[in-house]
Amino acid sequence: MQDFWRRFKRNRAAVFGLAIILAIVALALAAPLLFPQSPFRVVGKPFLPPFGEYFLGTDVLGRDVTAGIAHGARTSLLIGVLATVVALLIGTLVGGFSGYYGGFVDDLLMRTTEFFQTIPSFIFAIVLVAILTPSIESIIIAVGAVSWPPIARLVRGEFLAMRNREFVQACLVMGMGDLRVIFQQILPNTISPIIVTGSLMVASAILIESALSFLGLGDPNIMSWGFMVGAGRTHLRTAWWLCAIPGIAILLAVLAINLVGEGLNDALNPRLRHL
Amino acid sequence: MNPFLLEIDNLAVDLPQGADRPHAVSDFNLRLRPGEILCVVGESGSGKSIMAKAVMRLLPEPHVRASAGRILFAGEDLLASSPARMREIRGSRISMIFQEPMTALNPVMTIRDQIEEVIFTHQEMPKEDRFQRMVRLLRDVHLPDPERILYSYPHQLSGGQRQRAMIAMALILEPAVLIADEPTTALDVTTQAQILSLIRDLQKEHQTGVLFITHDFGVVAEIADRVAVMQHGRLVEFGEAKQVLNTPQHPYTRSLIAAVPSLTPRDPKPVDPQPAVLEVKNLNKVFRSSSGLFGGRSVRAVQAAKEVNLALHRSETLGIVGESGSGKSTVARCLVRLIEPDSGSVQLGDVDLLGKSRRKLRPYRKRIQMVFQDPFGSLNPRRKVAELISEGPMVHGLPRAEALQRARRLLELVGLDPRSADRYPHEFSGGQRQRIGIARALALEPEILIADEPVSALDVSVQAQILQLLADIRDRLQLSLLFITHDLRVAAQVCDTVAVMLNGEIVEFGAAREIFLNPKHSYTRQLIDAVPGKSWILPTFKKTPKGENP
Numbered sequence: 001m002q003d004f005w006r007r008f009k010r011n012r013a014a015v016f017g018l019a020i021i022l023a024i025v026a027l028a029l030a031a032p033l034l035f036p037q038s039p040f041r042v043v044g045k046p047f048l049p050p051f052g053e054y055f056l057g058t059d060v061l062g063r064d065v066t067a068g069i070a071h072g073a074r075t076s077l078l079i080g081v082l083a084t085v086v087a088l089l090i091g092t093l094v095g096g097f098s099g100y101y102g103g104f105v106d107d108l109l110m111r112t113t114e115f116f117q118t119i120p121s122f123i124f125a126i127v128l129v130a131i132l133t134p135s136i137e138s139i140i141i142a143v144g145a146v147s148w149p150p151i152a153r154l155v156r157g158e159f160l161a162m163r164n165r166e167f168v169q170a171c172l173v174m175g176m177g178d179l180r181v182i183f184q185q186i187l188p189n190t191i192s193p194i195i196v197t198g199s200l201m202v203a204s205a206i207l208i209e210s211a212l213s214f215l216g217l218g219d220p221n222i223m224s225w226g227f228m229v230g231a232g233r234t235h236l237r238t239a240w241w242l243c244a245i246p247g248i249a250i251l252l253a254v255l256a257i258n259l260v261g262e263g264l265n266d267a268l269n270p271r272l273r274h275l
Numbered sequence: 276m277n278p279f280l281l282e283i284d285n286l287a288v289d290l291p292q293g294a295d296r297p298h299a300v301s302d303f304n305l306r307l308r309p310g311e312i313l314c315v316v317g318e319s320g321s322g323k324s325i326m327a328k329a330v331m332r333l334l335p336e337p338h339v340r341a342s343a344g345r346i347l348f349a350g351e352d353l354l355a356s357s358p359a360r361m362r363e364i365r366g367s368r369i370s371m372i373f374q375e376p377m378t379a380l381n382p383v384m385t386i387r388d389q390i391e392e393v394i395f396t397h398q399e400m401p402k403e404d405r406f407q408r409m410v411r412l413l414r415d416v417h418l419p420d421p422e423r424i425l426y427s428y429p430h431q432l433s434g435g436q437r438q439r440a441m442i443a444m445a446l447i448l449e450p451a452v453l454i455a456d457e458p459t460t461a462l463d464v465t466t467q468a469q470i471l472s473l474i475r476d477l478q479k480e481h482q483t484g485v486l487f488i489t490h491d492f493g494v495v496a497e498i499a500d501r502v503a504v505m506q507h508g509r510l511v512e513f514g515e516a517k518q519v520l521n522t523p524q525h526p527y528t529r530s531l532i533a534a535v536p537s538l539t540p541r542d543p544k545p546v547d548p549q550p551a552v553l554e555v556k557n558l559n560k561v562f563r564s565s566s567g568l569f570g571g572r573s574v575r576a577v578q579a580a581k582e583v584n585l586a587l588h589r590s591e592t593l594g595i596v597g598e599s600g601s602g603k604s605t606v607a608r609c610l611v612r613l614i615e616p617d618s619g620s621v622q623l624g625d626v627d628l629l630g631k632s633r634r635k636l637r638p639y640r641k642r643i644q645m646v647f648q649d650p651f652g653s654l655n656p657r658r659k660v661a662e663l664i665s666e667g668p669m670v671h672g673l674p675r676a677e678a679l680q681r682a683r684r685l686l687e688l689v690g691l692d693p694r695s696a697d698r699y700p701h702e703f704s705g706g707q708r709q710r711i712g713i714a715r716a717l718a719l720e721p722e723i724l725i726a727d728e729p730v731s732a733l734d735v736s737v738q739a740q741i742l743q744l745l746a747d748i749r750d751r752l753q754l755s756l757l758f759i760t761h762d763l764r765v766a767a768q769v770c771d772t773v774a775v776m777l778n779g780e781i782v783e784f785g786a787a788r789e790i791f792l793n794p795k796h797s798y799t800r801q802l803i804d805a806v807p808g809k810s811w812i813l814p815t816f817k818k819t820p821k822g823e824n825p
Contacts (some may be wrong), residue, residue: 046439132300165646165653166652167652167653167655169645170647170712170716171655171666173611173640173644173718174614174641174666174667175637175639175640175641175670176635180670188657189655189656
């Protein structure tokens with residue numbers, strides 16, 4: 001663990017990314033304390049510029065943008081993390097069984113995965129949310145459902161490589177059951193690439209959520225960054241900050257997560273370590 | 276006139292910080308004469324390959340680099356030469372053959388393109404002459420139909436043919452020095468014998484000085500004029516081959532030679548009158564590879580086991596010997612159902628192992644256990660030693676505390692400190708890991724232990740210790756041992772009965788003594804003849820306390 005942290009620290013950009021993420025998490029956690037009222041509440045005149053009466057100004061209807069950013073951070077992080085967990089669960093199970101059993105199971109699961117991969121993922125997410133009616137649960141399900149195929153392929157590859165390793169064979173000779181071999185023996189050995197891909201997936205989940213909210217397919221009762229960009233876009237020429245501020249928030253979050261993901265990759269993948 | 280081709284003076288090669296020692300090679304001196312084969316012997320990590328690479332300036336600089344000394348070749352210090360000058364020397368004046376003929380050849384170029392490239396780089400020669408020269412050399416290395424071979428890709432050739440092509444490539448410009456880094460280690464024993472005699476003949480004919488790196492004393496006995504023994508990056512003994520092999524002076528050399536298994540079979544044990552504990556009848560397995568989008572047509576079928584019959588008695592060691600691809604590992608894996616055989620029966624006492632579904636088989640699995648070849652791949656890197664060993668008994672219902680206790684006891688039995696139970700596999704050496712693998716197999720208290728090449732990844736001194744351990748355990752626990760090996764010397768020392776396999780068939784099966792001293796089948800005779808250093812009678816010396824590695 002110490003060794004891991006030492007290697008992670010060596011990547012300056014990753015440490016920077018981690019700091020940003022921690023700041024966003026702190027903001028999200030503190031949002032109900034800093035802004036106890038609903039972020040949808042009208043607080044003053046519309047189109048107040050930033051750094052005036054309200055720190056980041058007010059929007060089209062006179063809502064406090066700062067409160068929106070803070071509460072939006074909750075939404076983005078929540079959806080990003082939960083959708084990734086859903087994707088990791090499906091992807092690991094499908095990929096694991098596919099790689100471990102091979103043959104017919106592999107064919108069946110991989111053809112299913114390819115079926116999902118051939119549908120453009122964003123369109124597919126829109127369709128899912130539209131069918132399931134926009135709500136935070138349906139967004140999580142939709143984002144998870146379009147994100148798992150790459151995980152499944154990755155895990156399958158790892159399992160294929162591990163399956164014929166002698167330590168796995170030793171377990172089979174011992175009489176260990178298949179599920180135990182899969183989850184107890186092989187999975188812990190494939191966890192590093194899963195963590196790295198998962199961390200990067202949080203960023204893409206946040207992007208998909210923002211895009212859905214921008215199109216008006218977000219949960220109408222929950223403030224989100226994508227919704228704020230969408231609401232401000234018609235006034236881009238008169239009040240550009242309404243789009244720019246939540247846009248920058250999205251940019252920072254996604255950038256930070258990517259930097260951390262790359263740092264994790266360096267730290268967890270000793271093959272890339274320099275001599 | 277300088278009597279030496281290559282002079283290495285006080286060579287030192289530094290390792291990067293954090294390595295297990297500061298120098299890979301230190302204070303190393305060596306002289307190579309024209310027309311001799313100088314064998315450099317040592318165990319893994321002795322620095323022998325690093326030394327050879329330093330001569331070619333192929334070290335991964337700047338992490339690993341020569342820090343002191345000189346390497347003189349025809350009056351020129353190679354360590355001080357420019358990269359451009361080194362490129363001129365490599366391939367034309369000094370050339371090298373590598374261990375792995377598959378990876379040393381470029382898979383997307385024909386043999387002709389690769390050999391011709393060497394000529395292009397160094398000389399101008401008319402097309403016709405080039406071709407004639409290549410054909411002549413391929414004929415010299417005894418490749419059949421040289422013109423066809425020239426237009427073949429590496430994957431179309433067998434391992435032995437590839438190594439011959441490599442040798443042809445190395446010799447095409449008649450270099451003064453040939454460095455051979457374990458050139459026969461990846462080859463089967465019969466192929467190895469041919470390649471060794473080929474190198475010997477060509478070297479005599481061209482008066483090439485050969486620096487031959489190897490870990491195998493049998494090979495040394497077969498080919499060397501002079502021998503240099505390396506340990507921990509230092510030269511510990513140097514002399515004429517006869518002298519080093521028969522009257523070694525340094526204790527390390529003695530311990531190495533003492534660890535070489537003798538080809539004379541051990542004294543036979545009385546045959547157990549009880550019926551066999553394991554009986555294999557008419558076992559068959561065909562591997563089919565198919566092509567096409569949905570599997571469909573089968574393209575190639577390899578018969579890996581064909582009507583195999585075996586019987587293993589109580590506390591007996593049965594050896595299955597054969598070359599790679601003979602099906603010996605397939606048979607072992609069929610017995611434990613890691614591979615599903617096509618037909619046949621395997622009877623363990625009163626239990627039919629093949630008639631059960633995989634799920635129903637599980638309770639019986641503990642009666643046959645397996646020790647694997649690769650000491651690095653056979654232990655789960657994420658689990659502690661105690662967990663690795665106790666896993667099996669726990670699967671079969673032993674409470675955790677008891678299983679852990681048994682694990683500690685077993686560590687002691689296999690000669691490891693019980694305190695090492697809380698460490699991870701990567702903290703152990705290859706031999707120690709193999710001991711852990713044996714402890715894991717024994718944890719289930721099996722009646723039969725299958726050992727699939729358990730010592731072929733180990734150094735010779737460690738190999739001797741592991742073989743001793745296996746023999747001890749077999750006698751102490753009354754185990755029956757099925758021992759799979761390609762090494763006839765090992766088989767001679769370990770086995771009571773031997774089955775010789777060729778292309779999936781058992782061609783000869785009988786008492787080890789009979790097979791080694793009076794082989795019936797021509798293939799068995801061929802195998803025994805090919806054992807390197809067969810005519811070398813191992814010297815016996817009193818055991819010095821220093822000679823034994825702890």
